[in-house]
Amino acid sequence: MTADIIDGRAFAADIHARIAREVAALTAAHGIVPGLATVLVGEDPASEVYVRSKNKATRAAGMASFEHRFDADMAEADLLALIDRLNADPQVHGILVQFPLPPQISEAKVIAAISRDKDVDGFHVENQGRLAMGRPALVPCTPLGCLMLLRDTLGDMTGLEAVVLGRSFNVGRPMAQLLLGENCTVTTAHSRTRDLAAVCRRADILVAAVGRPGMVTGDWVKPGATVIDVGINRIAKDDGGTRLVGDCDFDSCAQVAGAITPVPGGVGPMTIACLLANALTACCEANGLPAPEGLTA
Ligand code: NDP
Numbered sequence: 440m441t442a443d444i445i446d447g448r449a450f451a452a453d454i455h456a457r458i459a460r461e462v463a464a465l466t467a468a469h470g471i472v473p474g475l476a477t478v479l480v481g482e483d484p485a486s487e488v489y490v491r492s493k494n495k496a497t498r499a500a501g502m503a504s505f506e507h508r509f510d511a512d513m514a515e516a517d518l519l520a521l522i523d524r525l526n527a528d529p530q531v532h533g534i535l536v537q538f539p540l541p542p543q544i545s546e547a548k549v550i551a552a553i554s555r556d557k558d559v560d561g562f563h564v565e566n567q568g569r570l571a572m573g574r575p576a577l578v579p580c581t582p583l584g585c586l587m588l589l590r591d592t593l594g595d596m597t598g599l600e601a602v603v604l605g606r607s608f609n610v611g612r613p614m615a616q617l618l619l620g621e622n623c624t625v626t627t628a629h630s631r632t633r634d635l636a637a638v639c640r641r642a643d644i645l646v647a648a649v650g651r652p653g654m655v656t657g658d659w660v661k662p663g664a665t666v667i668d669v670g671i672n673r674i675a676k677d678d679g680g681t682r683l684v685g686d687c688d689f690d691s692c693a694q695v696a697g698a699i700t701p702v703p704g705g706v707g708p709m710t711i712a713c714l715l716a717n718a719l720t721a722c723c724e725a726n727g728l729p730a731p732e733g734l735t736a
Contacts, residue, residue, distance in 0.1 A: 458715045476506075532721045605627075647669060654688075
């Protein structure tokens with residue numbers, strides 16, 4: 440069997456287009472322009488690329504992009520003061536502080552400082568708690584993107600066995616909660632799980648978010664399963680360059696799975712699309728308007 444490829448790039452492009460239409464309609468009907476503030480501290484090259492892409496996508500969707508950049512020696516107090524100002528700014532509906540931060544700044548303090556209503560990364564303890572309680576919340580972008588791809592691929596997931604590999608607060612844990620919300624029977628596996636391969640082979644839905652290149656091989660996959668590969672790992676090529684691979688060994692998994700996301704071009708593009716979706720949702724909620732359907736959990 441050869442799996443269907445889940446085209447996250449095309450799906451994300453549709454979401455960007457949909458959000459641009461929703462933003463235009465919001466502006467025309469109510470004079471509201473959703474605004475997203477991004478904060479980049481330091482010169483980490485990967486972070487620079489991510490933030491540039493996020494700012495560009497924000498502007499392309501017709502939203503206002505408020506871009507803040509600081510040197511790596513920025514004091515924690517100055518960043519917290521900026522967050523206070525952004526929390527109070529009615530033009531800003533979402534705040535994204537790019538991680539990792541330099542060591543003198545506590546990421547936990549930054550997450551706690553961002554208003555939960557503007558927490559478009561879904562990291563605030565209140566949003567994570569609401570998600571765990573099955574209540575409406577701003578949900579971390581990457582698992583929200585995975586959920587959208589799964590809904591599109593499978594429709595109703597009631598009763599399916601789902602295994603999430605990884606238990607980070609930004610991917611694994613919220614992913615497990617979202618699948619529970621879809622009425623799946625959910626197992627969360629991690630580095631201490633015994634016989635990982637056997638656990639994975641039970642899964643109708645297998646989400647891999649471990650950061651280990653090619654760890655999941657075809658013999659871990661139940662025939663016909665839907666495999667979502669969150670991993671983004673840069674590995675060396677024979678010619679001295681590098682390439683991106685996922686946490687799943689694509690070739691062997693695709694022989695067994697019913698559907699699979701490639702890396703790149705699967706989950707990756709969904710993350711920025713869901714950031715914009717969260718910014719739009721936050722803006723609608725701030726203005727007492729219903730959030731557009733299909734862009735939330
Ligand atoms: P973390 O490092 O925060 O978490 C990794 C998780 O994997 C941990 O729960 C860890 O278990 C588990 N794990 C590590 N090694 C093993 C192993 N050998 N067997 C079983 N479990 C293991 O990573 P993230 O969740 O932030 O990211 C995971 C991957 O997803 C990375 O490749 C990252 O680059 C990618 N990513 C992609 C995004 C996208 O936009 N597509 C966005 C975010 C992340 P334990 O808790 O026991 O240590």
